[in-house]
Amino acid sequence: MGYVNINDVFCTSKTGYKILKGINLNVEKGECILLMGLSGSGKTSLTKLINGIIPHFEEETDFVGEVLIEGESTRNISQYKISEKVGSIFQNPKSQFFNSDVEGEIVFGLENMGTDPELIKKSLKKTINNLNIDRLLGKNVFSLSSGEKQILAFASIFALNTDIVVLDEPSSNLDMDTIETIKNNIEIFKKEGKTIIVAEHRLYYLKDIIDKAYYIDEGIIKDCFTQEEIKLFNSKKENNLKIRTLSTPKLEVLEKEFNKNDEYLCEDLSYTINGNLIFKDINISLNRGEVLGIIGKNGIGKTSLLKCISGLMKKNTGSVFFNNKLLNNKDRLKNTYLVTQDINSQLFTLSVKEECELNLPEDRLNQVDVVLNRLGLDKYKDKHPMSLSGGQKQRLTIALALLSNKEIIIFDEPTSGLDFKNMIIVSEAIKDLAKKSNKIVIVVSHDYEFLNTVADGIYEMV
Known part of the structure; x- marks a missing residue:
């Protein structure tokens, strides 16, 4: 048995739409896995099963089967207890912020759990030093750029120190430099021994981090690839799977000169x-x-x-x-x-x-x-x-x-x-x-x- 186990799970919306169909997935402790596939294939729903959003919050979605974290069913664990084990970083970081100041947001989860104040201070210091985010301190959350907000979301989960980290499209709307920072942060999580599940379309920055990649199509896990196999993908294989490039993208379009005669x-x-x-x-x-x-x-x-x-x-x-x-x-x-x-x-x-x-x-x-x-x-x-x-x-x-x-x-x-x-x-x-x-x-x-x-x-x- 793995650290996270999904056994024969079928997930269906209230309207009868079949989101996931017979998913079986075992994730070992400290493993980093990638969920890839077309939009709407069920990747996000799979992450919601792991962090407990399904079934505890998303009442319009039902599932049968078994989702276990350290051998315990997520159906039987309160959302509060799941959040002590699983930290989530969403596509839109604004959806998970609760404070207007950066430092308050970083330690919010710890304060909410009643953590000892001295431990909160130590965790805040470690987070700032390990993720190198001194430049964000003292800022208002609403004044941050999209990239800075995503980095803050990573910091808040790092401070929470959960054993499992779930990421849903963490690179959306980010520039190349910020994606490199996100990559470094995921590597830090991995060095800390965290179990990491990433649902993502941009793949190039993850190919040296992940241990396995699962390809999901229409709610079914169609294939599993090791890191070594992923690195051998060529453009033909990428096109067949309809996935984004595994090579670092380079801009090939030329600069448009300003012309006063244009319309x-x-x-x-x-x-x-x-x-x-x-x-x-x-x-x-x-x-x-x-x-x-x-x-x-x-x-x-x-x-x-x-x-x-x-x-x-x-x-x-x-x-x-x-x-x-x-x-x-x-x-x-x-x-x-x-x-x-x-x-x-x-x-x-x-x-x-x-x-x-x-x-x-x-x-x-x-x-x-x-x-x-x-x-x-x-x-x-x-x-x-x-x-x-x-x-x-x-x-x-x-x-x-x-x-x-x-x-x-x-x-x-x-x-x-x-x-x-x-x-x-x-x-x-x-x-x-x-x-x-x-x-x-x-x-x-x-x-x-x-x-x-x-x-x-x-x-x-x-």
Whole structure:
């Protein structure tokens, strides 16, 4: 028997959808395993079985079979007791924060468990030193970049010192430098003897850490690979499995030069908030039919730039022109559709189809099924948007952008949580949006693999 045992588990939603089908998985103490596979294949549900979210919190999901931690069934252990053994790091770290200050967040779990104050101080000091996070101390959690928030999530679990660590898409929306930090943190967990389960689409940074990789497809474990076997994968094997590259991605798209003769211009854009300069003198240009990729480190101001050019942030200087017309904030809002990182904030109705039909003229309703089919969402059209996996939600927001009648379409990290197959589908959809629908398209992304397939030019914020 392993340290974590999943025996003949079938997991089903209240609507009857079979999420997991006969899963058998044994994880030894100190082992690091990877769960890989298409979006919606059941990876996240598997992590929720291990950390007790299923069945203790997710009441709309049932399972039969047995999930054991150190020989004890998670059905019979309270969530409080499970959390003493299992620490979780989620795709969106904001969902697990409880404090506004960094130090308070790091020690929250220990305080909540009634740990001796002297032990809390020692744990805090060890966490700061081992993870090298002095730069975060004294900061407000809400002022942190996406990368810093994920590093803080790691710190809070490191301080908690659980024997098992479950990670769900920990590299989403992170730049290459922060992913390297995340890799180092996972290695620290492993050296500490932790048992680690990672569900992930970006694979290259994990290939030297994991002991085994399990390939999940439609709720079934189809294959298991050792680290040595994973390292021997070539592009053909990756394509057959429809997984992301195991080689470190390199950006192959050239920089887009600013041209005042282009149809869409952002000239000398600057933005300051509360006396802090977020970005200064941004100059970008492109024409209809082009896709411009914007890159830069976490916290450099990319999302703020998108909000400024789309008219959501008013206190900016500089100019935005479209077809030689100066666009004020009202014009920018009228002409621009922005797909944000926080996809949940853009979903409002009770079904996927209703979401697509919302505010759509009657003469265009026939386009909904076509777009859903193209993005592989047609079989989910009657499902509640919030019941979709992260990758499925991401594709739904792409569908909404495709159905919008805006001239300027902007995407902020559109491949967050997407596997290789769906990354290509989204890439082709965005390219068609630009070229066939003759739109202005701007994409912010840290995903070089995606940008190499979709972007005509790159602008780097520094």
